[in-house]
Amino acid sequence: MATPISFLSDFGHDDEFVGVVHGVIARIAPEVRVIDITHGISRGDVHGGALALTRAVQFMPDGVFLAVVDPGVGTERKAIAARTSVGYFVGPDNGLLAPAVAMVGGADLIVSLEDPRFRLPSEGATFHGRDIFGPAAAVLASGQADITDLGPAMDPDAISPLLIPLAEPPQNGQVKASVLWIDTFGNIQFNISPEDLGQMGLSVGDDVLLSASMTEYRITWGVSYGSVEEGEPVIHVDSHGQIALAVRAGSAAEDFPISVGDPVTLSRPDGGNRIDLKVVPD
Amino acid sequence: MATPISFLSDFGHDDEFVGVVHGVIARIAPEVRVIDITHGISRGDVHGGALALTRAVQFMPDGVFLAVVDPGVGTERKAIAARTSVGYFVGPDNGLLAPAVAMVGGADLIVSLEDPRFRLPSEGATFHGRDIFGPAAAVLASGQADITDLGPAMDPDAISPLLIPLAEPPQNGQVKASVLWIDTFGNIQFNISPEDLGQMGLSVGDDVLLSASMTEYRITWGVSYGSVEEGEPVIHVDSHGQIALAVRAGSAAEDFPISVGDPVTLSRPDGGNRIDLKVVPD
Amino acid sequence: MATPISFLSDFGHDDEFVGVVHGVIARIAPEVRVIDITHGISRGDVHGGALALTRAVQFMPDGVFLAVVDPGVGTERKAIAARTSVGYFVGPDNGLLAPAVAMVGGADLIVSLEDPRFRLPSEGATFHGRDIFGPAAAVLASGQADITDLGPAMDPDAISPLLIPLAEPPQNGQVKASVLWIDTFGNIQFNISPEDLGQMGLSVGDDVLLSASMTEYRITWGVSYGSVEEGEPVIHVDSHGQIALAVRAGSAAEDFPISVGDPVTLSRPDGGNRIDLKVVPD
Numbered sequence: 001m002a003t004p005i006s007f008l009s010d011f012g013h014d015d016e017f018v019g020v021v022h023g024v025i026a027r028i029a030p031e032v033r034v035i036d037i038t039h040g041i042s043r044g045d046v047h048g049g050a051l052a053l054t055r056a057v058q059f060m061p062d063g064v065f066l067a068v069v070d071p072g073v074g075t076e077r078k079a080i081a082a083r084t085s086v087g088y089f090v091g092p093d094n095g096l097l098a099p100a101v102a103m104v105g106g107a108d109l110i111v112s113l114e115d116p117r118f119r120l121p122s123e124g125a126t127f128h129g130r131d132i133f134g135p136a137a138a139v140l141a142s143g144q145a146d147i148t149d150l151g152p153a154m155d156p157d158a159i160s161p162l163l164i165p166l167a168e169p170p171q172n173g174q175v176k177a178s179v180l181w182i183d184t185f186g187n188i189q190f191n192i193s194p195e196d197l198g199q200m201g202l203s204v205g206d207d208v209l210l211s212a213s214m215t216e217y218r219i220t221w222g223v224s225y226g227s228v229e230e231g232e233p234v235i236h237v238d239s240h241g242q243i244a245l246a247v248r249a250g251s252a253a254e255d256f257p258i259s260v261g262d263p264v265t266l267s268r269p270d271g272g273n274r275i276d277l278k279v280v281p282d
Numbered sequence: 283m284a285t286p287i288s289f290l291s292d293f294g295h296d297d298e299f300v301g302v303v304h305g306v307i308a309r310i311a312p313e314v315r316v317i318d319i320t321h322g323i324s325r326g327d328v329h330g331g332a333l334a335l336t337r338a339v340q341f342m343p344d345g346v347f348l349a350v351v352d353p354g355v356g357t358e359r360k361a362i363a364a365r366t367s368v369g370y371f372v373g374p375d376n377g378l379l380a381p382a383v384a385m386v387g388g389a390d391l392i393v394s395l396e397d398p399r400f401r402l403p404s405e406g407a408t409f410h411g412r413d414i415f416g417p418a419a420a421v422l423a424s425g426q427a428d429i430t431d432l433g434p435a436m437d438p439d440a441i442s443p444l445l446i447p448l449a450e451p452p453q454n455g456q457v458k459a460s461v462l463w464i465d466t467f468g469n470i471q472f473n474i475s476p477e478d479l480g481q482m483g484l485s486v487g488d489d490v491l492l493s494a495s496m497t498e499y500r501i502t503w504g505v506s507y508g509s510v511e512e513g514e515p516v517i518h519v520d521s522h523g524q525i526a527l528a529v530r531a532g533s534a535a536e537d538f539p540i541s542v543g544d545p546v547t548l549s550r551p552d553g554g555n556r557i558d559l560k561v562v563p564d
Numbered sequence: 565m566a567t568p569i570s571f572l573s574d575f576g577h578d579d580e581f582v583g584v585v586h587g588v589i590a591r592i593a594p595e596v597r598v599i600d601i602t603h604g605i606s607r608g609d610v611h612g613g614a615l616a617l618t619r620a621v622q623f624m625p626d627g628v629f630l631a632v633v634d635p636g637v638g639t640e641r642k643a644i645a646a647r648t649s650v651g652y653f654v655g656p657d658n659g660l661l662a663p664a665v666a667m668v669g670g671a672d673l674i675v676s677l678e679d680p681r682f683r684l685p686s687e688g689a690t691f692h693g694r695d696i697f698g699p700a701a702a703v704l705a706s707g708q709a710d711i712t713d714l715g716p717a718m719d720p721d722a723i724s725p726l727l728i729p730l731a732e733p734p735q736n737g738q739v740k741a742s743v744l745w746i747d748t749f750g751n752i753q754f755n756i757s758p759e760d761l762g763q764m765g766l767s768v769g770d771d772v773l774l775s776a777s778m779t780e781y782r783i784t785w786g787v788s789y790g791s792v793e794e795g796e797p798v799i800h801v802d803s804h805g806q807i808a809l810a811v812r813a814g815s816a817a818e819d820f821p822i823s824v825g826d827p828v829t830l831s832r833p834d835g836g837n838r839i840d841l842k843v844v845p846d
Binding site for chain 3: 465
């Protein structure tokens with residue numbers, strides 16, 4: 001039985017790239033449904049694409065996950081498919097798939113997409129979404145081929161990993177973290193959990209000191225946006241269970257000079273645990 | 283039998299939000315088709331979202347209308363579903379649904395989406411499209427639940443209304459109006475009808491005086507763009523039956539200093555009905 | 565049996581235009597699948613839309629091709645449907661469909677979409693995607709009408725052509741060409757083929773002199789991006805078999821002052837075939 005394909009890329013919507021991949025899939029497997037996760041990943045941003053895929057994967061139907069953020073297309077990097085408990089992941093071997101595959105429990109088989117029977121013949125070598133990944137996703141989703149037909153198995157340890165920055169464990173009432181994601185609403189997500197704040201003796205309703213860009217901010221940890229007035233910032237647990245900074249009816253990205261990847265420090269605001277005002281990237 | 287879901291939001295396409303809501307619906311109700319009306323509503327623009335939904339609703343198939351423009355997510359505003367003659371409207375109780383529901387003849391039942399059986403368990407409280415509205419739309423579209431299962435009925439009078447500015451009736455050969463919408467092609471729609479112009483003694487082919495931003499423009503009322511030369515402005519009845527200002531093979535938004543919500547005055551160009559040059563917002 | 569509709573336009577995603585056309589089709593033919601090729605064509609750019617449709621058509625499933633880039637909506641230009649070997653093309657008679665129809669072998673019947681039974685009644689005359697083209701595509705895709713039902717046959721020679729600039733044949737080791745397309749990744753496609761370069765005695769691995777904007781660049785003709793270092797430019801055969809300029813892990817559009825439609829000259833870098841440094845638009 002056919003399963004859906006969930007499709008993520010950095011193709012954008014200015015050109016016909018997304019539509020052409022949909023077309024290639026529809027020609028091979030007309031009965032397969034394709035759900036677009038997003039095609040708004042920044043051009044070539046493998047890290048951002050991997051995080052978006054990881055955030056999305058648990059909400060998508062089991063089936064095939066087709067992800068293409070591929071600045072190395074036309075170079076030696078491999079094209080791969082991985083078999084997991086929720087279905088197949090198809091994309092370039094550049095780390096894009098690694099965190100999502102890890103989150104669903106890892107892959108029990110990874111193959112290199114080399115069999116020409118499941119590639120479109122192409123004059124160029126720069127649109128693997130159309131020529132390699134799309135066809136592989138289509139035959140896997142429709143059951144026209146087994147993953148072992150698509151190419152030779154690879155050593156799972158040979159797969160490119162992707163390092164997602166982990167926060168250091170809280171110490172002396174502070175945690176050094178970094179910015180994972182800033183969404184279109186201007187919400188700023190950190191790589192720390194409510195448990196990290198809890199270990200520092202903080203709980204909902206407390207103020208938190210946020211140090212970023214050599215500036216210190218005192219911000220309430222609220223249940224949600226409604227815990228503060230409009231235009232006020234709030235630290236809260238976001239929809240992925242991560243600690244995030246938001247501004248009610250506003251945009252934290254506009255109000256705070258903070259970018260993705262920036263180091264930040266969160267700490268208890270009481271004097272006994274003064275943090276350095278200067279934030280030194282670790 | 284399953285009905286389609288027509289989906290509108292301000293989520294944009296940079297993040298995976300739209301895809302995740304599609305995914306949640308596909309997990310709950312794989313057989314339900316989702317048609318995206320638009321996700322390009324300006325961030326938090328409830329008014330713009332309500333107008334877009336109202337313009338679109340008559341052209342979409344009967345079924346479920348899922349609309350999420352929700353600057354109040356994470357506050358006390360309710361999540362609602364409304365039963366109407368064309369199906370169900372699902373979204374936040376902030377006025378977003380009100381004009382479209384009114385246009386299709388009103389709702390005979392409105393419920394507050396409170397039953398946890400039809401919500402995704404979530405750590406945060408900021409992505410109700412994924413956790414509350416999407417699941418509610420999915421079970422209504424697939425018939426897995428009755429609207430009365432989703433939560434307690436609400437007093438229809440307790441629903442948040444949304445005020446769409448009405449033009450004053452024409453007087454002395456002029457009508458005070460305002461700008462409802464400027465589309466991506468730069469067409470400027472006013473909240474007046476051809477009947478309003480007709481009451482002022484104007485008909486197609488006549489010139490109309492448009493006062494906006496303290497400036498007066500004399501513009502032909504044409505059947506369509508073809509009534510004027512390329513680059514010339516034209517007053518015409520737009521595809522929603524409203525009076526609009528366009529520029530043939532151009533953009534009225536680029537040529538006229540007019541924004542959404544601006545007050546304008548349209549009047550007869552003959553001397554007997556001089557209008558004030560100064561436009562005073564009412 | 566129903567066939568899919570592949571849909572291309574310049575509607576963008578800010579307004580509900582794309583969604584409304586999907587809605588109209590779903591109301592008429594609920595069983596028909598609509599695949600969006602792209603809606604990111606620049607506003608009114610018939611030439612860019614025609615090229616995108618031509619690039620995409622061979623990858624889309626047979627069925628109906630609905631294309632709307634229509635700066636002449638509301639003027640005298642006709643609305644047409646063309647019958648071809650891969651299905652039907654529906655859109656304005658402004659040249660948008662012509663190159664794609666030619667590429668699939670031409671049309672054996674073209675009709676003017678005039679029968680009011682297959683139009684939505686509309687107060688305005690400015691949204692033919694919704695009122696004329698969408699309904700025509702829906703009835704053709706679902707088989708509810710024959711193309712001959714939609715309106716009178718037209719003389720194929722009366723159809724508006726679209727001129728795609730052809731490069732002059734290579735002479736004296738150089739070829740005068742122009743820029744057809746710059747994609748979202750910054751790749752710059754020329755209207756020349758690898759055969760053109762071959763006729764000039766060039767082969768993969770050679771350097772090529774590119775003259776554009778009165779500047780001369782010496783660039784390697786590589787198999788793909790991998791043939792050069794990151795940040796370096798490369799001439800290669802792109803995914804449509806055309807000669808293109810790219811920058812590995814970068815954007816040629818950012819690094820080269822070249823725009824769509826610009827004249828360029830490619831030549832052999834050896835002295836015996838010096839080209840003029842000044843590029844004169846032909």
